[in-house]
Amino acid sequence: MVEMKWIYEWIMIVYGLSLIGYFVDFIQHNRKVNRFAFWLLSIVWILQTSVIVIQLIGQEEFPIRTIQDGLYFYAWILVTFSLIVNRLFKVDFIVFFTNAFGFFMMTLQIFAKAQNDATEQSLRLVSELLVTHITLALVSYGFFTFSCIFSFMYLLQYRLLKEKKWNKRLMRLGDLGQLDNFSYIAAVLGVPLLLIALILGVIWGYTSGEEFYLFDSKTLGSIGMLVIYLVYLFLRVVKDYEGRTMALYNTGAFLFLLVNFFLFGSLSNFHI
Template identity: 75%
Template sequence: MFDLKWLYELIIVIYCLSLIGYFIDFIQNNRKANRAAFWLLSMVWVLQTFFLLGQTLLESHFPIVTIYDGLYFYAWILVTFSLILNRLFRIDFFIFFTNVLGFFMMMLHIFTRAQYDATEKAMRLVSELLATHITLAIISYGFFTFSCIFSFMYLFQYRLLKEKKWNKRLLRLGDLGKLDTFSYVAVILGVPLLLIAIILGLVWGYTSGDEFYWYDSKTLGSFVVLLIYLIYLFLRVVKGYQGRTMAFYNTGAFLFLLVNFFLFSSLSNFHF
């Protein structure tokens, strides 16, 4: 018999990629990212439909009796109608905001599933949530690290130009515009990954059976890191700041990220 667990995990992965694409389009007005996100979301709908049909065949009735089944069907409805309305009216941001909610419903589905179905498969799914949470968080930290390196190179290049030190090192650093853009793009990629990692971490915290504290140092630190980089995007996109000012801000943001990763982890009750 086909194990639907793997299908469910594939849905979550593709859904994450779709949301990242829509987030990039939301920040940069990137039509290529929008198209890729739309087709990824279409794949999510196809896989969700197969999963729904598979559950119906396995249980011999339409799976909507329990709360967690209802949440999954709700998420399917959100994906279905957002795709239809987007095709009819081309409201791009509508599909983005709707599927942020849809992804949240999928996370709630996992949470309630663990509450109602305390089987080995359900517990294994919860443990895999933890692995995914950690993986996405570390990948997001990698993007923030790249962003900081580009900002450092920007500041170094800026200083060389200001002091008129024309040498080979200046040429090998790259021009200021590209360094500034690369730093910005790295943050755009890191923010949605960190947001998804935090959501998965919260779901795991409530479903794992271990003690979970909202006031845990690493939990609060992760929220602050996310807020700092959201402020970075706000200053860059809405206020129009760029260049040297944002390079300094980005460097400071990364220093706090390091504090959260090393110091707050050691003070945490359940992070290591």
């Protein structure tokens, strides 16, 4: 049981890193990141296949009789198809969205299995995944904070340049294009982390037996925050908006983040 628990944990860790890599490639079309994400996903497939083989040997039948095993095998199929598509057809956007759904299925399987198997190891796994949810959410907040700081520095330098208040201190703020790009990169890293955190949190809420409301203020606020930053990336990547307009938008998005963290968090029934 202990060995299987560690395999599940490593699957989720590597799968999450792969998902982040595919998201970055989806946004920036970075082939190096794509290759790295592909090899991470290959490791996920090897670990998933190992679990199936171990269960097959131990049970002497194909492990697909329960809903939990079915979800696991479904996630394995999605990973398998994703590897084939990524390697042969190079349709990257399908790979990212398929694996976002596959990660959801994998997480749902682990929580459902732990709920039906109330052993100490299973309950500990649920607790660890909850900690992962909180940690990833806070790390994503960190990236969004850096993104906002870069946007604020951009707006400050933009105003000083427009008013022709050039001095040596202004040079220390950095180049406008550089600040704009750093702000964008930080948001790109923050979005997939927040997405994974929301997936873990929602599934934990429905399967842990604890009090949970999908329409809780903090839950809805977090979903709204994800949508706001997705719109930011859409405007940046698809509409080619940049500069002052995106810096103002990003600053407003961060203000909503603060409202969600402090106000919606205090109004929540179960968030702290």
